[in-house]
Amino acid sequence: MASSMGTLDRSVVERIVRQVAQEYLGNGKKSAAPTLVVQASSRHMHVCRADMDILFGPGTELTIDRPLHQDGFYAAKEMVTIVGPRSRIISNLRILGPMRPQSQVELAFTDAIMLGFQDIPVRISGDIAGTPGAVIVGPKGVVEMKEGLIRAAIHVHMGPGDAAYYGVTKGDRMKLRIGGEAGLTFNNVHVRIDPKSKLNVHMDTDEANACGLHLTKDIELLK
Numbered sequence: 271m272a273s274s275m276g277t278l279d280r281s282v283v284e285r286i287v288r289q290v291a292q293e294y295l296g297n298g299k300k301s302a303a304p305t306l307v308v309q310a311s312s313r314h315m316h317v318c319r320a321d322m323d324i325l326f327g328p329g330t331e332l333t334i335d336r337p338l339h340q341d342g343f344y345a346a347k348e349m350v351t352i353v354g355p356r357s358r359i360i361s362n363l364r365i366l367g368p369m370r371p372q373s374q375v376e377l378a379f380t381d382a383i384m385l386g387f388q389d390i391p392v393r394i395s396g397d398i399a400g401t402p403g404a405v406i407v408g409p410k411g412v413v414e415m416k417e418g419l420i421r422a423a424i425h426v427h428m429g430p431g432d433a434a435y436y437g438v439t440k441g442d443r444m445k446l447r448i449g450g451e452a453g454l455t456f457n458n459v460h461v462r463i464d465p466k467s468k469l470n471v472h473m474d475t476d477e478a479n480a481c482g483l484h485l486t487k488d489i490e491l492l493k
């Protein structure tokens with residue numbers, strides 16, 4: 271008797287556990303926060319086909335040094351030297367691939383100061399109209415960029431599912447709260463949505479150093 275009750279109890283309990291587990295996991299899928307990866311982007315250049323031809327030689331291609339978090343993007347082996355307005359230079363400026371329709375250089379504010387710029391505008395990547403230019407020196411030639419130097423605005427890449435989770439749309443701005451000893455909150459994190467994107471915040475090295483990004487895992491993205 272005791273043993274048959276035990277069997278019954280166990281089967282009932284197992285069924286309940288299964289139901290609860292399924293409900294729990296099902297709900298979990300809908301409500302669990304997506305995994306957030308926050309990264310500092312060091313200064314770098316994006317290069318167009320025409321400038322690639324001049325800097326590295328006609329028809330040359332970028333070679334992958336290291337894949338980036340977003341699929342299809344990479345740090346290239348190719349590097350250039352950038353020359354600022356008072357002939358100050360930064361060498362070993364890394365190119366990120368793939369190539370783009372327009373060349374662009376993304377610098378942290380301290381990089382710009384070091385190069386001799388008073389200031390460079392904070393822009394979303396690709397929005398370079400009216401920005402300062404610079405001279406770029408590659409192994410095979412020199413390009414004088416008329417414009418294209420920016421401080422990249424802090425931004426979050428996400429897919430449509432993440433956007434639905436946070437209740438945001440393209441162009442919205444979110445908050446990024448960084449905890450820890452040097453913690454601070456960024457109030458203007460630009461939302462960029464692409465079906466291929468993984469949830470990923472990009473800030474520059476000045477911003478990362480200011481908030482001690484490397485010191486904490488207590489990070490929260492908020493609407």
Ligand SMILES: [Zn+2]
Binds near residue numbers: 425427472
């Ligand atoms: Zn980015």
